[in-house]
Structure formats: structure tokens, C-alpha cells
Amino acid sequence: MQSEPQVSVIRQIPRSVWVLGCVSLFMDISSEIIHSLLPMFLVASLGASAGAIGIIEGVAEATAQIVKVFSGTLSDYLHNRKWLAVAGYSLGALSKPIFAIAPTVGVVVTARVMDRVGKGIRGAPRDALIADVTPPQLRGAAFGLRQALDTVGALLGPLLGVAIMLVSGNNFRLAFWIAVIPAVLTVTLLTFGVREPVHEASVKKGNPVTWTRLRQLGTNYWWVVGVGAVFALARFSEAFLVLRAMGSGVSIALVPLVMVAMNFVYALSAYPFGKLADTMSHTRLLIAGLVVLIGSDIVLAHGAHWSLVLVGVALWGLHMGMTQGLFSAMVAHTAPPDLRGTAFGFFNLLSGVMTLASSVVAGQLWERFGAATTFYAGAAFCAVTVVLLLVHPTPIASEGR
Numbered sequence: 595m596q597s598e599p600q601v602s603v604i605r606q607i608p609r610s611v612w613v614l615g616c617v618s619l620f621m622d623i624s625s626e627i628i629h630s631l632l633p634m635f636l637v638a639s640l641g642a643s644a645g646a647i648g649i650i651e652g653v654a655e656a657t658a659q660i661v662k663v664f665s666g667t668l669s670d671y672l673h674n675r676k677w678l679a680v681a682g683y684s685l686g687a688l689s690k691p692i693f694a695i696a697p698t699v700g701v702v703v704t705a706r707v708m709d710r711v712g713k714g715i716r717g718a719p720r721d722a723l724i725a726d727v728t729p730p731q732l733r734g735a736a737f738g739l740r741q742a743l744d745t746v747g748a749l750l751g752p753l754l755g756v757a758i759m760l761v762s763g764n765n766f767r768l769a770f771w772i773a774v775i776p777a778v779l780t781v782t783l784l785t786f787g788v789r790e791p792v793h794e795a796s797v798k799k800g801n802p803v804t805w806t807r808l809r810q811l812g813t814n815y816w817w818v819v820g821v822g823a824v825f826a827l828a829r830f831s832e833a834f835l836v837l838r839a840m841g842s843g844v845s846i847a848l849v850p851l852v853m854v855a856m857n858f859v860y861a862l863s864a865y866p867f868g869k870l871a872d873t874m875s876h877t878r879l880l881i882a883g884l885v886v887l888i889g890s891d892i893v894l895a896h897g898a899h900w901s902l903v904l905v906g907v908a909l910w911g912l913h914m915g916m917t918q919g920l921f922s923a924m925v926a927h928t929a930p931p932d933l934r935g936t937a938f939g940f941f942n943l944l945s946g947v948m949t950l951a952s953s954v955v956a957g958q959l960w961e962r963f964g965a966a967t968t969f970y971a972g973a974a975f976c977a978v979t980v981v982l983l984l985v986h987p988t989p990i991a992s993e994g995r
Contacts, residue, residue, distance in 0.1 A: 603735050603869060608727045611736045613787040614720060615743030617780050621683060622744050624777035625709070626751025626857070628693050628770055630850035631759070632702070633836045635766045638846065640699050644837060648957015650699075651831035652950040654706040660946050661714025668719075669935035675723035676790040682716025683784055685709075687777035694770035718938040725926040725934050726791050731872060733926050738868015738919040742861050745915075747776075749857035752850035759847040811937055815928035817986075819941050821880070822921055824982060826948035828887060828975035830956035830968070832856070835894075835907050838965055844900050855904050856911035863915025871920045877987040883916035884976045884983075891973035895966040 636642035636650070665682065669675045689712065692705035721737075728736040751773075758769040832853070839852035871879060890909035897903045921941070929937030952975070959968045 615740040617784045618744035619747035620776040620780040622747030623751045624773045627755045627773040630752035630853045645957040645961045651833045652953030654710040658710035658714040665715045667936045675719035678719040679716040682712045685712030690774045722934040734871035734923040735869040737922040738865040741919045742864035745861035752853040755850045823944040826945040830952040856907040859911030860914045867916045868919035887913040888976045891969040895969035
């Protein structure tokens with residue numbers, strides 16, 4: 595008996611998931627034009643150090659994850675996901691011009707935090723909305739598809755950044771201004787292209803952040819949160835990939851290609867691995883992703899030449915494709931429907947705190963002991979996570995399928 599063709603699975607994915615994927619695509623084009631150039635802009639134009647960049651990136655990413663708790667909880671309380679997502683994308687769009695006019699590191703930090711607050715506001719409601727509109731047997735594929743479209747944007751953004759830098763003679767600020775255009779398109783598409791689903795009348799409206807309600811999330815969910823938090827320690831900011839590329843001998847205008855390579859692999863792998871998560875043991879898939887990340891860290895630790903750096907970042911992109919949609923599916927599987935926003939919020943809160951810690955530590959290790967030590971430390975945390983999963987596999991309903 596032949597297995598169901600892949601195209602039939604794609605056709606079953608709801609239209610709203612496709613629209614949300616395109617929304618993510620345009621916003622990532624905008625964000626990655628800026629983020630692929632920002633470490634170089636901070637170092638070359640504003641005189642920031644690697645340690646400062648680690649702190650900036652850690653605070654920014656942690657802010658996004660922490661805010662997701664409040665937006666996710668609010669979306670459960672209001673029974674409305676869409677308009678919170680619109681608010682988040684709008685705030686992200688408003689932050690883009692600030693990068694273009696920033697005269698100091700402090701103003702860049704303000705814009706970066708503002709952008710990440712917007713990401714935090716939109717993230718949990720958007721993911722909960724995808725879970726709301728998608729049948730359980732398609733959630734891995736749906737989250738993988740959204741992540742794949744998101745990553746296509748992350749692929750196109752650095753390419754546009756390279757093109758703008760080559761044409762404009764390394765004009766960072768012009769690139770930042772151009773990034774405003776896809777951000778505005780994002781807000782327009784979400785506002786008019788997605789309809790909020792009708793929630794069941796039986797779902798009670800109330801404060802989801804009470805001890806009784808949080809206990810309803812269950813031990814399986816909190817185990818996923820714990821694994822995600824430890825995993826986040828191994829994944830410091832991707833700004834360090836850009837810094838690694840800066841030392842590989844290529845010109846400044848071509849450095850964003852390191853993000854192109856990562857996101858190209860990420861985009862190609864996100865949907866297939868998301869679909870695989872619907873039929874395969876989540877523990878095994880997660881361990882496989884961690885092993886790939888260990889390989890990436892080892893290559894980047896040794897890779898001073900640009901060719902080795904490209905191999906390392908390609909492996910980094912592969913591990914992202916294997917794990918990001920998987921974690922979203924794991925949260926969706928283990929959380930009650932009326933607490934999904936809260937569930938995604940708390941998952942991202944713990945991951946965000948660990949991301950802050952890992953990025954700050956990575957920056958300090960880079961400054962004091964060099965780039966290789968930073969990547970070796972990441973590999974060590976990956977190994978700890980693998981041991982944790984081997985000792986106590988993720989206890990969710992899809993295990994062993």
C-alpha cells in the first residue's frame with residue numbers, strides 16, 4: 595500500500611496557516627535585512643564589542659520570549675489571537691525606521707528591544723491560532739510549513755542586504771530604510787487576510803494564570819518546557835555566526851551570505867521535518883537535531899576559513915529545521931485548547947531566559963578565550979540535553995508512533 599502523497603497533506607493545511615506563513619515571510623525579509631547587517635553596523639560604525647553584542651542580542655531575544663507569556667495569556671483570556679498578532683507586527687514595523695536613524699548604540703538597543711517586544715506580542719497568539727485552526731494530525735506539518743515560509747523570508751532578507759550593500763557602497767542606513775517596506779506589507783496582509791476562528795461557547799472566559807489553571811497544563815507540558823529551556827542554553831544568538839564570518843576573510847558586503855546559507859538549509863528542511871514530527875518519535879527527532887547542532891559547533895570552532903564557516907552554518911540551519919517546528923508541535927500536543935496561548939507563552943519565557951544567559955556567556959567567552967571556546971561551550975550544552983532526553987524521554991502522546 596502506497597503512502598499518502600505529500601501534496602495531499604499540503605492541500606489539507608488550512609488557508610489561514612498559509613496566510614500566516616506569508617505574513618512571517620514578509621516580516622522576516624524586513625527583520626533579516628537589518629539583523630544580518632546589525633552586528634557589522636554596531637562594530638564598524640558604532641564601535642561596539644563582541645561582549646556588548648552578546649548582551650544586546652541576549653536581552654533582545656529574551657525580551658521577545660518573556661513578552662510572549664503576557665500576550666499568550668491575554669489571547670486565552672480574550673479568546674482573540676488575531677488582533678494581538680496585528681499589534682505585535684505593527685510594533686515591529688514601527689521599530690524599523692529607528693535603526694536607520696540611530697546615532698548611538700543606545701538608540702539601536704531601543705529599536706532592537708522594541709522590535710523584539712513586537713515579536714513577543716505576536717508570537718504566542720499566532721502559534722495558538724495555528725493550533726486552533728489545524729487538525730491535530732496535521733499540526734507538525736502546519737508548524738513546519740509556517741516555519742519554512744518564515745525561513746524563506748530569512749533567506750531573502752540577507753540576500754537583499756548583500757545586494758543593497760554592494761550597490762550602495764556599504765550604506766547600512768539605506769538598507770535599514772528599505773527594510774521598512776516589507777514590514778508594512780506584513781501588517782496589511784495579516785489585517786485583511788486572516789479571519790479569527792469562532793471559539794466554542796463552552797470554553798470559559800477567565801484568568802488563565804492561576805495555580806489551578808496552570809496545573810491543568812499537566813506534567814507532559816512542563817517536561818517539554820524543561821527540555822526546551824536546557825536546549826536554549828546550547829543555542830546562543832545567531833549574531834555570533836555573523837561575527838564568525840567576519841573573521842573568515844570575506845568582504846563586509848558579503849558577510850550576510852552566512853545567514854543566507856543557514857536559512858537556505860533551514861527553509862528546505864523545516865516542512866519535511868515538521869511533517870515527519872507527525873509520525874515519528876519526538877524524542878528521537880530532537881536528539882538527532884541536537885547531534886547536528888553539536889556537529890555545527892565543532893565545525894565552527896575549528897572553521898576560521900570561509901568554506902568551513904559555510905559548512906558550520908549550514909548544519910546550524912539543518913538543526914533549526916529539525917527542531918523549531920517540532921517544539922511548537924510538542925507544545926500544541928500537550929496543552930489544553932483553552933490554554934494554548936498561555937502554554938506557548940510560558941514555553942517561550944523559559945527559553946527566553948536561557949537564551950539571554952547563553953548569549954551573554956557566549957559574548958564573554960568570545961572576548962576572553964576566543965571564538966572556538968564559545969562554540970565548544972554550545973556543543974557541551976547540547977550533549978547535556980541529549981543525556982537528559984536519553985535518561986527521561988519526552989512523555990507525550992505521539993511517542994513511539
